[in-house]
Amino acid sequence: MYRIRTYNSISVKGLNRFPREDYEVAGELPHPDAFLIRSQKLHDMEFPDTLKAVGRAGAGVNNVPLDRCSEEGIVVFNAPGANANAVKELVLAGMLLGSRDIYEGMKFVESLEPQDGLDPLLEKEKKRFAGTELIGKTLGVVGLGNIGSLVANMGLALGMKVIGYDPAISVEAAWRLSSDVEKMDNLSSLFSRADYISLHLPVLDATRALVSDGLLANVNPGLVLLNFARGEIVDNAAVMRALQEDRLHRYVSDFPANDTLRHPGMLQMPHIGASTGEAEENCAIMVADQLMDFLEHGNISNSVNFPNISLPRATPVRVTITNRNVPKVLNQITAIIADHDINIVDMLNKSRAEIAYNIIDLEACPSEDSLEALRSIEEVINVRVIGSCNHS
Numbered sequence: 001m002y003r004i005r006t007y008n009s010i011s012v013k014g015l016n017r018f019p020r021e022d023y024e025v026a027g028e029l030p031h032p033d034a035f036l037i038r039s040q041k042l043h044d045m046e047f048p049d050t051l052k053a054v055g056r057a058g059a060g061v062n063n064v065p066l067d068r069c070s071e072e073g074i075v076v077f078n079a080p081g082a083n084a085n086a087v088k089e090l091v092l093a094g095m096l097l098g099s100r101d102i103y104e105g106m107k108f109v110e111s112l113e114p115q116d117g118l119d120p121l122l123e124k125e126k127k128r129f130a131g132t133e134l135i136g137k138t139l140g141v142v143g144l145g146n147i148g149s150l151v152a153n154m155g156l157a158l159g160m161k162v163i164g165y166d167p168a169i170s171v172e173a174a175w176r177l178s179s180d181v182e183k184m185d186n187l188s189s190l191f192s193r194a195d196y197i198s199l200h201l202p203v204l205d206a207t208r209a210l211v212s213d214g215l216l217a218n219v220n221p222g223l224v225l226l227n228f229a230r231g232e233i234v235d236n237a238a239v240m241r242a243l244q245e246d247r248l249h250r251y252v253s254d255f256p257a258n259d260t261l262r263h264p265g266m267l268q269m270p271h272i273g274a275s276t277g278e279a280e281e282n283c284a285i286m287v288a289d290q291l292m293d294f295l296e297h298g299n300i301s302n303s304v305n306f307p308n309i310s311l312p313r314a315t316p317v318r319v320t321i322t323n324r325n326v327p328k329v330l331n332q333i334t335a336i337i338a339d340h341d342i343n344i345v346d347m348l349n350k351s352r353a354e355i356a357y358n359i360i361d362l363e364a365c366p367s368e369d370s371l372e373a374l375r376s377i378e379e380v381i382n383v384r385v386i387g388s389c390n391h392s
């Protein structure tokens, strides 16, 4: 029986992927094989010894201590692209909220009592809520991955000129992106040319407080900045200064902070970019399937700290080994298996940064002695037997 401990509100469609005869799935579950989470912060948590994987039903993994997970041999998965459309659609709403005074106009209507002469009052006051159109304006997209590429293509469909910046764009993302998106060589050029800027990059050491006084110093009048990426990417104090000094027209953000609450010019939402039924289902299903493939077969897809690796089962007995990615470990592994007279039927080894991962299909169950020998290789982090052998 595998044990999945859940945090946050995970779509039932995803939870139902786990067959109940083989999986226990619940919050507060002891001895979990895996966590299934959304934005639950794991940085201060000590992980149970049994934990083998973390499935993040979403895109951002800044709530997970990736280095510690790698050191402890814990595979972290996410759900790339599964909530991208939900965010793209909310960015559209954000652009409209930033260009038309919808929010203030609706607040005004909400403030009215039923009265004679309502129509003339509305007609008189509506000039206070006039706005501008998106068509013909320049949209700058920072980060052209799963979400940014959709936002950029949407901008073109709305009749906008679109410019983009992404120093590490993937081949798949480049394929998704229209060739009409103009590539910027640096952020300053993008900030100086755009009328709307939408952020779609992860928070990393290199991107913390990236949007600063410097970038906001030389921008088009009437700029609308949209942040559906992460609060930490933007220096809130710099944004507040830019709003006060009329360098920025609106800041539309999914990440309110104590210092930004009720600040004029800010339109803030409670982190609802991915909060649609469709996105929640897509994310939960994708991550549940990845966790099952990993727990039952040792295969890894869409990991953010381990290599992607998949090997069709050649035998019922599979051993997976995680080791630090240094020379001569594979030799030691195969030598120990050979010394214990076990035949390797198929195997695959892949590495990513500091981590190497091996899938080895054996003709027979490995003995306790052989497993002990494998575990005692200095650079080995963990050894797992998958199959009906009488040990863990």
Ligand SMILES: NC(=O)c1ccc[n+]([C@@H]2O[C@H](COP(=O)([O-])OP(=O)(O)OC[C@H]3O[C@@H](n4cnc5c(N)ncnc54)[C@H](O)[C@@H]3O)[C@@H](O)[C@H]2O)c1
Binding pocket: 058, 059, 060, 061, 080, 081, 083, 084, 087, 142, 143, 144, 145, 146, 147, 148, 165, 166, 167, 168, 169, 170, 173, 200, 201, 202, 203, 206, 207, 228, 229, 230, 254, 271, 272, 273, 274, 275
């Ligand atoms: N508001 C929400 O609810 C919500 C929902 C989903 C994702 N997000 C956030 O959006 C981010 C992006 O999501 P995604 O699915 O598009 O991820 P993604 O990994 O598909 O794309 C991120 C892109 O950012 C690029 N990038 C990295 N550093 C950059 C830099 N310094 N400048 C410009 N580009 C840079 C990467 O090369 C990549 O192409 C996530 O990391 C998450 O923080 C928020």
Ligand SMILES: O=C(O)[C@H](O)COP(=O)(O)O
Binding pocket: 038, 039, 057, 058, 059, 060, 061, 083, 271, 273, 274, 275
């Ligand atoms: O990175 C993400 O996928 C989003 O921020 C969504 O987070 P959530 O799953 O907590 O809504």
